[in-house]
Amino acid sequence: MPPRVVVMGDPSELATEFAVLAGLEPVAWVPGGLVVAPFAGGRSPDEQRTRLDAVALPWRADDGPAPPLPFPAAVGGGVYRRSPGHAPAPPGTPEVVLVDGEGFGLAEHATTGMCLDMLDGLPDGPALDAGCGSGILALAWARLGRGAVLAVDLDPHAVAQARESAWASGLDAMVTVRRAALNVLAPEEVAGRVVLVNAPRVAQDALLAVPGDPVPAAVLISGLQADDMHEVAGAWEARGLMVTRSDAVGRWHAVALGAP
Numbered sequence: 001m002p003p004r005v006v007v008m009g010d011p012s013e014l015a016t017e018f019a020v021l022a023g024l025e026p027v028a029w030v031p032g033g034l035v036v037a038p039f040a041g042g043r044s045p046d047e048q049r050t051r052l053d054a055v056a057l058p059w060r061a062d063d064g065p066a067p068p069l070p071f072p073a074a075v076g077g078g079v080y081r082r083s084p085g086h087a088p089a090p091p092g093t094p095e096v097v098l099v100d101g102e103g104f105g106l107a108e109h110a111t112t113g114m115c116l117d118m119l120d121g122l123p124d125g126p127a128l129d130a131g132c133g134s135g136i137l138a139l140a141w142a143r144l145g146r147g148a149v150l151a152v153d154l155d156p157h158a159v160a161q162a163r164e165s166a167w168a169s170g171l172d173a174m175v176t177v178r179r180a181a182l183n184v185l186a187p188e189e190v191a192g193r194v195v196l197v198n199a200p201r202v203a204q205d206a207l208l209a210v211p212g213d214p215v216p217a218a219v220l221i222s223g224l225q226a227d228d229m230h231e232v233a234g235a236w237e238a239r240g241l242m243v244t245r246s247d248a249v250g251r252w253h254a255v256a257l258g259a260p
Helices: 011-016 018-024 045-054 110-121 136-143 156-168 201-208 226-237
Strands: 004-008 026-030 033-036 059-062 074-076 079-082 095-097 127-130 149-153 175-179 194-198 218-224 242-249 252-258
Touching (some): 018 079, 095 136, 095 156, 110 194, 110 242, 110 252, 136 175, 136 194, 149 156, 156 175, 201 226, 218 226, 226 242, 226 252
Parallel strands (some): 149 175, 194 218
Antiparallel strands (some): 242 252
C-alpha cells in the first residue's frame, strides 16, 4: 500500500463512508476525493489494509509524503476525534481536535471507546469529567450539545492538554478545565451533574470522598476491572442510583448508573 491514497467520491459518498475513512488517517480534502495516509497514525499495516478493503469507493495512489501524526484519528460515539494534522470532518459530522500531550485518552483505549459509545444513554445536562486526562469525554459531551462541562484532573500536563484541546476544538466557552484533587470538589460540583469518570480506582475513591455524599444525575464509570467496578458501582448504588447499562472489553469494564 502506498504512503498516501486518494479515496474518490462526491462529498455525500465520502461523508457516508467517513466512519471507516477516519481510521485510515485522513489528511486533506481534494476536489473529488479525500487523501488518507494509512500508516501515519501508527496502526498496523494489516489493520489498515483491511480498512481500505472495506471502503466501498474507488481509490488511487498519491505521490505526496505521509505527514507525521501524533496519534490515530477515529470516530466513536458519533464524534470524530483527530489531531490538528488530520483533515477536518465533513459537514454534519461532530468533531473534536485533540492536541498532543500526556493526558490519558488520546489513543483507542478500550475504556475511552466504551465511554464514548455510552454517552447517548445519559441524560442531558451539565457534566463533570472527573480525572479528565486529555479531555476527550468532556469535549465530546460539549460538542454533541449535551451541556457545559467542568473537567478536573490533578496532573498539570493533562490539565494543560485538555485546555489546549478545548481551545483547538472551539469549545473553551463550554468546557472549563481546572487542576484539583477530586476529593476537594464542592458538593454542588457533583450533585445533579452527569459525572464521567474514566479513571483508576484511586480517583474513583477520591470522587466518592467528596463531603456530603452528593448524588449526581447520572454516573458513567470506566477504567476499572471487574472486582473494583463491582465495589465502585455498589457505592453509587448505595446513594440511590441504579445500573442502567454495562459493557466490557477484555478485562476493562464500563457501567452507567442513573436515577431509578
